[in-house]
Amino acid sequence: MSADLRQILSDLANSKKLIEGTLSKLRLASKNGDVKLYKQKQTELKNEMEQFRSILERATGVSEDVIEDYPELNYNAKVAQYFSFTSNIQNNIAPPPQQQSLGNAENEPLIGYDDEARLQDQSNLVTEMYADNTQEISEIVTKMKDLNVGFTKLHSLTEIQQTQIDNIEVNVLTADEKVADGVDEISQAQNYQKKASKKLWIILCIAGGIVIVLGAIVTLVCILKFSGKKNN
Numbered sequence: 001m002s003a004d005l006r007q008i009l010s011d012l013a014n015s016k017k018l019i020e021g022t023l024s025k026l027r028l029a030s031k032n033g034d035v036k037l038y039k040q041k042q043t044e045l046k047n048e049m050e051q052f053r054s055i056l057e058r059a060t061g062v063s064e065d066v067i068e069d070y071p072e073l074n075y076n077a078k079v080a081q082y083f084s085f086t087s088n089i090q091n092n093i094a095p096p097p098q099q100q101s102l103g104n105a106e107n108e109p110l111i112g113y114d115d116e117a118r119l120q121d122q123s124n125l126v127t128e129m130y131a132d133n134t135q136e137i138s139e140i141v142t143k144m145k146d147l148n149v150g151f152t153k154l155h156s157l158t159e160i161q162q163t164q165i166d167n168i169e170v171n172v173l174t175a176d177e178k179v180a181d182g183v184d185e186i187s188q189a190q191n192y193q194k195k196a197s198k199k200l201w202i203i204l205c206i207a208g209g210i211v212i213v214l215g216a217i218v219t220l221v222c223i224l225k226f227s228g229k230k231n232n
Helices: 002-032 035-060 064-068 075-092 116-231
Strands: none
Touching (some): 035 075, 075 116
């Protein structure tokens, strides 16, 4: 299972590198006015982001119990960093190439049309293409953000549940200690009760002895008085 987690993190890292490379080429195409390269790389970016989103879905589908078995991977923190990366992709997409005017004699037009109207049509087409692809990329980013929200909520819920489990474990351990203390107290109470019972028996015996002695004295006195009267 550790190999699966490592593979997911590796796939995310490789996919991120591809996206960063494509973003760099988009900036280059935009700067050089290369419409063909720009269109190609924007399509590649869309596909790469779909793949990246798919890997993130795999990453968020891993059980928290499995993740906890491999704390050295720092899995959740790394996945969170990749989610953070996705939120910045859209802002890093270079704008479409700017078309050069036919009136510029020093440079050849990047779009080879002799007619200014056709040049404008091509410019509009590039702009529409950029808008369409940007919209699709925006939708992918939105899906990733939704996935990130679900991942964050799940992670938070898991942490809360883990805290509750820890509290239960602490309560169980505390209960064991309290039960042990209770047993000790009961044992001490029983010892005190036995000692008290012995003392009570001793007191009763002494009291009984005193009663017997007093009874004997009273009886003896009565006998002596009766004998004295009889002699008289």
